[in-house]
Amino acid sequence: xxxxxxxxxTEVKLEIIREYATAYSKIxxxxxxxKLHHFYIDAxxxxxxxxxxxxxxxxxxxxxxxxxxxxxxxxxxxxxxDKDKAxxxxxxxxxxxxxxxxxxxxxxxxxxxxxPKVQYEDYCRALCLLDPYGxxxxxxxxxxxxxxxxxxxxxxxxxxxxxRNVLWKNPENVPADQISRMNTLWGDExxxxxxxxTRESLFGYPVKADNxxxxxxxxxxxxxxxxxxxVPIPIPMRNSKEATIYYLFFAxxxxxxxxxxxxxxxxxxxxxxx
Numbered sequence: 001x002x003x004x005x006x007x008x009x010t011e012v013k014l015e016i017i018r019e020y021a022t023a024y025s026k027i028x029x030x031x032x033x034x035k036l037h038h039f040y041i042d043a044x045x046x047x048x049x050x051x052x053x054x055x056x057x058x059x060x061x062x063x064x065x066x067x068x069x070x071x072x073x074x075x076x077x078x079x080x081x082d083k084d085k086a087x088x089x090x091x092x093x094x095x096x097x098x099x100x101x102x103x104x105x106x107x108x109x110x111x112x113x114x115x116p117k118v119q120y121e122d123y124c125r126a127l128c129l130l131d132p133y134g135x136x137x138x139x140x141x142x143x144x145x146x147x148x149x150x151x152x153x154x155x156x157x158x159x160x161x162x163x164r165n166v167l168w169k170n171p172e173n174v175p176a177d178q179i180s181r182m183n184t185l186w187g188d189e190x191x192x193x194x195x196x197x198t199r200e201s202l203f204g205y206p207v208k209a210d211n212x213x214x215x216x217x218x219x220x221x222x223x224x225x226x227x228x229x230x231v232p233i234p235i236p237m238r239n240s241k242e243a244t245i246y247y248l249f250f251a252x253x254x255x256x257x258x259x260x261x262x263x264x265x266x267x268x269x270x271x272x273x274x
Contacts, residue, residue: 003058006050009237011059012268013248016235017129017154018065019264020250021073024127024152024257029071034123037074040066041114041128041151043106043141045078047088062129063089067099073127074098077114079106106130107138120150128153134161139187139226145251146226152252157218157234159211160245167195167214170205186218187225211236215247222251230258235265236273 021040028038048063060068063078076093079102080086086103093099102109110128118126128151130137135158145151166182168174171192183189194217197207215234222231228251236244250261 003049003051004046005053006059007053007239009239009245010050011052011054013131013156013237014059014062014065016248016264016268017062018069020154020261021066021127022069023260025069025071025073027256028125037122037124039075039077039118039124039126040073041077041079041110041118041126042066042131043079043110043129044131044133044136045080045085045089045101047080047085048092049088062131064092067093067096076100077117077126078102079104079109079114081105107141110141111144115144115148115151118148118150120148124150126151130154131156132158134158135165135181135185138184142222143187143226146222146228149253152254152257153228153250155222155249155251157215157247157249158245159214159247160243162214163211167208169208171196187221190221191217211244211247218247219249222249226251229253230255232258232262232265235269238270 025038028036042063045063046061048061050059050061051057052059063076066073066076075098077100078089080089081104083103086101089101093101102113118124128145130141130153142153142155145153162182165178166174182191191214194214195209197209199207219231219234222228230253231249231251234247234249237246237248238244250258252258
């Protein structure tokens, strides 16, 4: 199978997640009263291996990094709709009974198969990576995670896909199917009030908001609508031309978790980032 080639921004993201996942597993493994069962969830898991565009070398994916963390997670849930990637993961994890792989749409698998296994009342906790390739995630998944109190998330907020396909200068020309994709991720159409100012530009169109404004509005939504109590300012992930491809969000019910991630984010923020 041809492996995905990844840019430097993806390598940075993988390192951020690896750093926090290591701290997360260490903290939860040490808790004894009560003893907690902690899991790792990857909703767009891929094959577990990539190729760096910069060096041409193999780069371990998020699933491979998670499997190598010490002390270990007690279970893993990996989801990918691509059968070849799912099969490669099965081969790589053969013999590991605590690894569960789903070849499915993550929006369905998370709600019906995975999240029910990590209930707060059962002393279960989970770190969940929601890293779609674009506007492929359902707000219902985010909201469910926020309401459960047992799940922390890293979330790829795909602002480049939004700008290319939805957040046009003339919103009247946006195709209906692209609007539907945006509504699905955002949860409703309130993104319109964030993305566009009612003032008209010189060309007669509404004034479009910048990326940071849209991202910070989503941060507020994660807190006030999804119910995550602690959501640090996201970190913009940029390509070699300094264009923002997406924002990496973290959301948690725990203040200490947000503090740890904020410190990690600050290590990788570039000058001028919020």
